[in-house]
Amino acid sequence: MGIILAWYANKIGHGVMLWGREASRNYQDFVHKRTNEYLRLPEDIRLTNEIGDAIQFADVILIAISAQELRGFAKQLNSIQIANKTFVLCMKGLEMESGKRLSQVFNEEIQPPVNLAIWVGPGHVQDFVNDIPNCMVIDSDNIDTTKLLVEGLGSETIRFYYGQDLLGNEIGAAAKNVIGIAAGMLDGLGYASLKGALMARGTKEIARLVRTMGGNEYTVYGLGHLGDYEATVFSKHSHNRRFGEALVRKERFEKLAEGAATVKALLRLSSDYNVIPSFRKETIQKSN
Structure with missing residues (x-):
């Protein structure tokens, strides 16, 4: 995802520097060939x-790494001059062991004051590189940060909407990956017709969790969750x-699926906030 973000920001006129780990095969491919299976990076x-x-190159830093690596990555930033820079978390997940949202994880580790936002919503690399447009969401606790990013990153390819519920959009975006895994399981079992029930009930359950955590349950019905996993479950x-x-x-899958870690985090949140999925409550009541 980091590659497409760099390509997109460059495409709409921003100066871009792309960071990668030296040992990363993906990074080495771009150093030597400037290409991967999806696109070619401009010179x-x-x-x-x-x-x-x-970090020093940019005023706005887009972060697209595995959600489970964010805490360690954020700790590294404290040795760099980052005060008053704007960071945008572009991955969708929760910290597996704690169940914490990524903005919480980042803020816990960062010492100087920075501006923080998230970028969520539907869209796949393969579509963006072919100029297939989509709609996405920028959200932040600071409306000025949201406005800055929406105005600076919007284009004919991506129309951004203003998020107004950071908690709801983060939980919703992370949960859509879990719904995506469930949809794939239905496909693998030959039960694709059950995707309708999965989407309807899945959205309801996540809305209950968001409401209990203090967010706006209606956020879940927007682009950050329902809009995103409608794209996911059929893609x-x-x-x-x-x-x-x-x-x-029982086949091997080599690429990152954030939802695999998010399942554990969601179960933890469900327990912590005593939000038991409806089907489990019904089963418990009948057994009693």
Whole structure:
């Protein structure tokens, strides 16, 4: 995802430096060939394996790494001058062991004051590189940060909407990956017609969780959750849907599926906030 973000920001006129770990095969492919299976990077996008150089280069830093690596990554940033910079979390997940939202994880580890936002919503790399447009969401606790990013990143390819519920959009975006895995499992089992029930009931359950946690339950019915997983559950491109399908077919799946870790985090939140899925409550009541 980091590659497409760099490509997109460059495409709409921003100066871009792309950071990657030196040992990463993906990073080395771009150093030597400037291409991967999805796209070719323009020559004016600079590449670096020095995180300090990338941070100092930009006023706005887009982060697209595995959600489970965010805490360790954020700790590294404290040795760099980052005060008053704007960070945008572009991945969708929850910290597996704690169940914490990614904005919470980031803020817990960052010491200087920074601006923080999230970028969520439907869209796949394969579509964006072919100029197939979509709608997405920027959300932040600071409306000025939201406005800055919506105005600076919007284009004919991506229309951004103003998020007004950071908690709801983060939980919803993370949960859509879990729904995606479930949809893939249905595909693998030959039960694709059950996707309607999955989407309807899944949305309801996540809305209950968001409301109990203090967010706006109606956020779940927007682009950050329902809009995103409607794209996910029917997409041939979705890693999470493909992971679920491979899982029930007992096939190997090599790419990142964030929903696999998010399942555990959601179960923890369900327990912590005493939000038991409706089917489990019904089963408990009948057994009693």
